[in-house]
Amino acid sequence: MHGFPRTPTSLALAAALFCAVAPSAGAGDFGELRLDGYATLAATRALTDGAADFRAAQFQSQGSGRSRDWDFANDSNLALQLSWDTPLPSWRAVAQVIVASDTYDDIKPRADWLYAGWAPRDDIVLRLGRYPMPSGMQSETRWVGYSRLEVRAPLAVYFPMPLTSLDGADLSLTNRLGGLMVRSRIAYGNSEVDLQTRVGDSIVTVRDLVSLSFDVSQGAWRGYVGAFHADVRNVSPGTRQLYAALTQAAASYPPAAALAFNYNTGYNSTWQFDFGLEYQDAPWTLRTEAIYRKSPTKLVAQQFDWYAIAGYSIGRFTPFAAIAQIRFDDDYGPQPIPASPAAAVPALLAYNASLNTLDSTLLTAGIRWDLDRGFALKAQYDRHSLDAPNSRGVFANTAANFDGRSTPIHVFTLALDYQF
Template sequence: MLNNYLLNNDEHKGEHKMKKIASLLTLMLPLLLLFSAFAQAIDLDGSGSFTATGFYNLTGAEVVNGSAQGSSTPWMYQQWHCPCSIQNWEYAGVYEKSKGFRLDQESLFGLQLRKEFTPTLSVTGQFVMRAQNPNNGSSPSVDWLYASWSPAPDSPFTFQVGRLRIPLYYYSDYLYIGYSYPWVRPPPDVYGWPIYEYDGGNASYHIQLGKSAWTMNASVWTGNFKQTYDAYDTLIYDTNPTTESWKKMWGSYVSMTNGTFDVRAMAMEYRDTTTINNPGAPATTVVSNQFTRIEGLSANMDYQNWVVRGEIDRYQQQSTALGINNVYKYNLLGVGYKVGDFTPMLTHSQYTTVAQPIEAQKTNSIVVRWDFRPNTALKVQYDVNIDESQYPYKFFGNSHLLSVSLQGIF
């Protein structure tokens, strides 16, 4: 009884904090809209060497209906009252039909500070306050904190060291800057893993290809990251506090663009260790120093009024000796057309595992983006999620989700 009380009490406290942050973002909205009218960075020291830019997403959504294993009877999955819909795997952002329209799962405010010491040396930090952040609560998280150096102001080489976002996907660097992409959120069937940052360094090379309109950017990175009480593993799958670490990361990508077409190929590998900390019992090691590889390919087009987004990825963690066969395949394809300030877009996305029990989902969505003022967009999106998992229990299930989001930059 006491344990149940404490768990329920913690849940109520957590929901109260999330609602407070969502309310704060709503109150800040007039100020954010005012800032969004200015395209240039905010000069903090009068010389232009210390600047601030920011972004915000005020996102609300509601599960319209849902079912699982052929029944619409409400069910529980982990701590969630379903029908429900997961829309953020990294921070376990889940909408529950019983709770109606909610602003406290994906709303956020971010601030990026940049200090330029010389034309070739700078330090950048990105801090984000999220309405839903099981790891940090109501405290802002440090998403980025790194130093950049180039041999010369016009050098094609750039070197960075510190905490950075793992560039797994096309939109990895802009994942929480909603204004930068067509949707309310990039399709969660593709975007979302337990580890999303690394502490380490990278080197990049940028060059124009001859006299053509094409430019190429190539990058290599290496580092490590350990996430204690990882929300992805702890809340979505394992229930008990789970720690996951990715060590000896090595990755690279090459991207090419001519302003109309954009293609990108990525590959990375690392050693994965995941441990479930069982209260009152020895910890369970799910995988230990397990070799893992992720590969991805994206192709995009912005031609006249047409907008096309495509991405395909593969996650592979296998060991015949240990009986490990964790393979995920995931992809998306979206097609939109700009009509004045409006951009309607249709998108299909899906993911699936290859080993039993199968976990799989596919999503069809329609979104309309309205750029009604500079640096600000209002988006309305309707998702039809189809759960094709073959678990013996009810997973997140099928759902229809209606989302509305005001997103901007300043």
């Protein structure tokens, strides 16, 4: 990702709205500006025997383990949020810029929030512009370390989503149904990012995403159900070559046609379903989330991922433990290499070499210590087990002997969260 996602249309709309609001405020009152911010300074050490780098997000390409011993970039960030309650009734503008490690291992700013919001009533909010990708119960606070027990958003559910924001519009309605508070949200948008992946430097384009979610809470309970559909294209020079080679091979070896489709360069219909359940009744915090992603290609992996976490507060200390699994739900086994035709052999070898998964099981233990003045200190240990012979888990820059490693990988993280 070079700084900001590329789709400018709705941002231009948001900017136009800002400009429309400012002059109409006249000389009397320019409303209220509010500045908020958060930051995390984290140090991560992954024991991979120098064979791979640990990543905290799928778009990252380097980290601790192979590129460096200690990593201070992948889990660290600094964000500022500017909220403007305009003098126009019901209108506000929000911008949030986050400085963090990008897909090229550069620390750069990006804008995850930039919208004009209209709330004619407390229970209706329309947002036009940029907002976080609606994927999971914590999607809106994915990067806010202070908002959760763990160092990072749970990898099982949030790692597979490399996009950080969407340009478009969303509408939220909040209703009371008996004792239930129900927030219904429908969203539409587009996004495009550069992404370093296992198949090279890709451009991922999400077109016409439509999302619907329901966030229901009552007392200590909160439940979340969401789904989105989008047309997704993921193209890199490597996948273009593979697609071309398999398509060519299909002329003399018909089974290659189906394999070629896995790396087609067009838009493919993609679904994702999200589920979440949280129970918070001091001193207990319990939370679980799961996603199922349905995709016809291997450019966007079809998968089922879940995690569960439990925390117990003792004064300002909250120790926690978690378990998580990432499971690709598709055939990632190697294809038989035919003796002939000769032209198909290199194409199928290249196809087999491309078949890597994230299949892994994560066991986590950690503690959050709430300090004064908006600080929280966390220590976390993660044990990663790779669950398939061709799995790389959440690791990148893998050496030849890393895939399907039989011994677990230990990752230690210390993080200081701050918010104001």
